[in-house]
Amino acid sequence: MGNFSHAPRCAYQPATDTREQLPASPELVGFSLSWELDYVNILSLLEFLEIPIRAANRTESHPIVFGGGPVLTANPEPFADFFDVILLGDGENLLGDFIEAYKQVRNAERLIQLQHLAQVPGVYVPSLYEVEYYSPDGAIKSIAPALPEIPAQVQKQTYRGNILSASTVVTEKAAWSNIYMVEVVRSCPEMCRFCLASYLTLPFRTASVEASLIPAIERGLQVTDRLGLLGASVTQHPEFETLLDYLSQPKYDGVRLSLASVRTNTVTEKLAQILAKRDTRSLTIAVESGSERLRQIINKKLNNDEIIAAAVNAKAGGLSGIKLYGMVGLPGEEPADIEQTVAMVRDIKKAAPGLRLTLGCSTFVPKAHTPFQWFGVSGDAEKRLKFLEKQLRRDGADFRPESYNWSVIQALISRGDRRLSHLLELVRHYGESLGSYRRAFKELRGKLPEMDFYVHDNWSLEQVLPWSHLQGPLPVATLQKHLAAATALFPQ
Ligand code: SF4
Numbered sequence: 222m223g224n225f226s227h228a229p230r231c232a233y234q235p236a237t238d239t240r241e242q243l244p245a246s247p248e249l250v251g252f253s254l255s256w257e258l259d260y261v262n263i264l265s266l267l268e269f270l271e272i273p274i275r276a277a278n279r280t281e282s283h284p285i286v287f288g289g290g291p292v293l294t295a296n297p298e299p300f301a302d303f304f305d306v307i308l309l310g311d312g313e314n315l316l317g318d319f320i321e322a323y324k325q326v327r328n329a330e331r332l333i334q335l336q337h338l339a340q341v342p343g344v345y346v347p348s349l350y351e352v353e354y355y356s357p358d359g360a361i362k363s364i365a366p367a368l369p370e371i372p373a374q375v376q377k378q379t380y381r382g383n384i385l386s387a388s389t390v391v392t393e394k395a396a397w398s399n400i401y402m403v404e405v406v407r408s409c410p411e412m413c414r415f416c417l418a419s420y421l422t423l424p425f426r427t428a429s430v431e432a433s434l435i436p437a438i439e440r441g442l443q444v445t446d447r448l449g450l451l452g453a454s455v456t457q458h459p460e461f462e463t464l465l466d467y468l469s470q471p472k473y474d475g476v477r478l479s480l481a482s483v484r485t486n487t488v489t490e491k492l493a494q495i496l497a498k499r500d501t502r503s504l505t506i507a508v509e510s511g512s513e514r515l516r517q518i519i520n521k522k523l524n525n526d527e528i529i530a531a532a533v534n535a536k537a538g539g540l541s542g543i544k545l546y547g548m549v550g551l552p553g554e555e556p557a558d559i560e561q562t563v564a565m566v567r568d569i570k571k572a573a574p575g576l577r578l579t580l581g582c583s584t585f586v587p588k589a590h591t592p593f594q595w596f597g598v599s600g601d602a603e604k605r606l607k608f609l610e611k612q613l614r615r616d617g618a619d620f621r622p623e624s625y626n627w628s629v630i631q632a633l634i635s636r637g638d639r640r641l642s643h644l645l646e647l648v649r650h651y652g653e654s655l656g657s658y659r660r661a662f663k664e665l666r667g668k669l670p671e672m673d674f675y676v677h678d679n680w681s682l683e684q685v686l687p688w689s690h691l692q693g694p695l696p697v698a699t700l701q702k703h704l705a706a707a708t709a710l711f712p713q
Contacts, residue, residue: 246284247270247284248284248285248327249284249285249287249320249323250267250270250272250284250285250286250287251286251287251288251289252266252286252287252288252289252290253288253289253290253312254288254289254290254291254292254293254300255290255291255292256292257292257630257631257634257635258630258653259292260300260303260645260649261649263288263303264303264646264649267286267303270284272284272286274303274646275302275303275642276302276303276304276305276347276348277302277348279305279331280331281330281331285305285306285323285331285334285335285338286303286304286305286306287304287305287306287307287308287319288300288303288304288306288307288308289307289308289309289312289315289316291417291421292634293307293308293309294309294310294377294421295417295421295588295589295590295635296589296634296635296636296637296687296688297309297345297347297688297691298347298637298638298639298641298687298688299634299637299638299639299641299642299645300642300645301347301639301642302347302639302642303642304347305335305346305348306319306335306338306344306345306346307344307345307346307347308343308344308345308378309343309344309345309375309376309377309378309691310343310377310378310379310380311378311379311380311407311422312380313380313382314378314380315343315344315378315380318341318342318343318344319338319341319344322337322338322340322341322344323338325337326338335348335349336349336368336370336371339371339372340370340371340372342375342376342378343375343376343377343378344375345375345691346371347639348367349366349367349368349371350364350365350366350367350371350690351364351365351366351367352364352638352639353365354640357667357668357669358666358667358668358669358670358671359670360670360674360684360685361638361684361685361686361687361689362685363685364685364687364689364690365690366690373690374690374691374692375690375691375692376692377421377691377692377693377694379422379424379694380407380426381426383426383427383428383429383432383433384428384429384432384433385403385404385405385406385407385426385428385433386404387401387402387403387404387437387440387441388400388401388402388403388441391441391444391445397449397479398447399445399447400445400447400448400449400479401438401440401441401442401444401445401447401448401449402449402451403428403434403437403438403441403448403449403450403451404428404451404452405427405428405434405450405451405452405455405458405461405464406425406426406427406428406452406453406454406455406457406458407422407425407426407427407452407453408422408423408424408425408426408453409425409452409453409454409457410424410425410454410457411454411484411520411521411522412520412703413509413519413520413521414518414519414520414591414592414593414703414704414707415519415548415551415552415585415587415588415591415593416453416588416591417588417589417590417591418453419453420588420590420591420592420693420694420695420700421588421589421590421591421693421694422453422694423694423695424694425457427458427459427460428458430460430463430464430467434464435467438467438468442473442476446475446476446477447476447477447479448468448476448477448478448479449478449479449480449481450464450478450479450480450481451481452481453481453482454482454483454484455480455481455482455483456480456483456484456487456488456492457484457487461487465491465492465495468495468499469495469498473499476499476500477499477500477501478496478499478500478501479501480496480501480504480505481505482505482506482507482546483504483505483506484506485506485507485508485523485527485528485531486523486527486530486531488504488506488530488531488534488535489534489538490534490537490538491538492534492538493534493535493536493537493538493539493540494538494539496538496540497538497539497540498539501540502540502541502542503535503540503541503542503543503544503577503579504531504535504540504542504543504544505543505544505545505546506528506531506543506544506545506546507545507546507547508521508523508528508545508546508547508565509521509546509547509548509551510547510548510551510554510558510561510562511525511547511558511561511562511563511564511565511566512554512557512558512561512562513525513561514558514710515551515553515554515558517710518551518552518553518707518710518711519551519552519707520703520706520707525565525568528545528565528569529568529569529572529573531543532569532572532573532576532578533572533573535573535576536573536575536576540576541576541577542576542577542578542579543569543573543576543577543578543579544579544580544581545566545569545578545579545580545581546580546581546582546583547562547580547581547582547583547609548582548583548584548585549582549583549584549585549599549601549602549605549606549609550584550585550598550599550601550602550605551585551599552585552593552596552599552707552708552711553707553708553710553711553712554599554601554605555712556605559605559608559609562580562609563609563612563613563616566578566580566613566616566618567616570616570617570618577619578618578619579618579619579620579621580609580613580618580619580620580621581621581622581623582606582609582620582621582622582623583622583623583628584598584599584602584603584606584623584625584628585598585599585602585628586598586628586631586632586635587632587635587636588635589635589636589686589687589688589693590688590693590694590695590700591700592700592701592703592704592707593704593707594636594680594686594700595679595680595681595682595684595704596679596680597632597673597676597677597678597679597680598628598629598632598676598677599677600677602625602628603625606622606625609622610622626654626655629655629676630653630655630658632675632676633658633672633675633676636675636676636680636687637675637687638687639687640668640669640670641669641675643665643668643669644658644661644662644665644669647660647661647664647665648661658672659672682701
């Protein structure tokens with residue numbers, strides 16, 4: 222985004238796009254944060270622009286630094302001290318509301334500007350909230366607005382239109398090289414209890430085929446022949462069949478189609494055939510575990526027969542592989558559940574011989590605004606990943622574990638509070654390894670809680686959460702009800 226016409230000068234840059242020339246002396250500088258560790262690039266870019274990295278050190282001569290995107294919407298607190306303003310929720314209307322409100326106070330003093338902006342729904346000004354702790358390295362005691370006119374709760378904003386987003390840049394340098402992404406659905410109605418992609422973005426919304434998807438696809442296919450259908454659960458779009466029929470037209474014969482994860486029981490032979498014809502070789506389905514008991518705990522409405530049927534259909538439709546996603550360390554998990562995952566993989570191999578089978582596996586990481594936000598990362602998770610690796614490699618399955626250490630860092634950031642900003646400042650000079658985080662914790666001992674507090678401890682329901690002043694789609698009482706439904710199924 223360049224300058225807004227009749228609007229304040231505004232620098233808006235993807236966090237890693239540091240080489241492009243920025244406008245001189247911008248009034249607003251904005252970042253979208255989709256990956257936690259991109260904060261390192263944001264801080265470097267602020268330094269490059271000669272803007273103090275901490276909001277508290279900025280003066281009247283500095284721009285307002287604002288941020289948004291999924292990482293900041295989920296839990297902005299570890300990064301809160303770096304931003305003057307954080308936009309919570311969908312950007313479609315919120316960005317415009319923010320710019321309009323800024324225009325009204327463009328010539329006012331910085332503090333007046335911030336106080337004015339803080340009254341726009343979804344606009345969060347961290348410096349206008351005071352956080353009190355029981356002790357410097359203890360839990361949070363309270364979070365309260367610093368002034369009476371500042372709202373006690375900031376409500377995440379939800380866009381309710383039926384035109385969803387699509388790529389603005391297509392490049393071979395992107396993580397998904399040369400793919401034009403079209404957002405088919407937003408959120409997911411399934412509400413697996415650990416799932417940020419569902420809980421943080423509720424309600425489930427679908428793009429209009431006529432007004433949103435077809436025009437976007439036509440635009441995209443003018444610049445590339447690779448199309449990605451994006452969304453937490455794309456096959457749950459009520460008109461998904463219509464979309465597939467549209468993409469089956471002969472004029473799209475050369476198009477390569479990629480689908481984000483699909484819901485297991487929507488993998489029919491027809492879907493597999495269409496995908497195989499569009500150069501998709503394999504499908505990804507998230508099964509989480511081979512244990513049906515554990516799937517009930519996490520509210521994953523899926524049974525092993527459906528998973529096997531999906532694999533059989535994928536093979537019958539001409540796909541050469543299927544990729545399953547699983548997780549270890551889920552709340553309520555027992556060693557027997559891990560053994561059932563091994564058994565499930567064996568059963569799939571037996572039912573669909575010759576189909577390439579991959580199991581990607583991550584560690585459960587608690588996420589803000591989900592019913593599992595109070596659980597820590599399981600101390601057994603690493604051992605369980607190793608167990609799966611040993612068993613499945615022996616069976617000839619392709620097992621791809623996600624780094625356990627990375628999960629620990631993710632958990633730290635996803636449950637972090639403002640005190641972490643000092644740690645993040647240190648870590649960016651030490652490197653991205655878990656060892657760097659441990660070193661920084663040692664250096665800051667006494668100034669913030671131990672790493673285990675954030676990562677591994679189960680938090681009590683009474684504890685003030687770092688994001689308790691930020692309202693997600695569901696009230697905390699509802700999240701606690703969903704949590705109680707899960708724990709009722711825990712082994713006694
Ligand atoms: S089905 Fe997938 S996207 Fe939907 S809630 Fe469950 S894990 Fe999240």
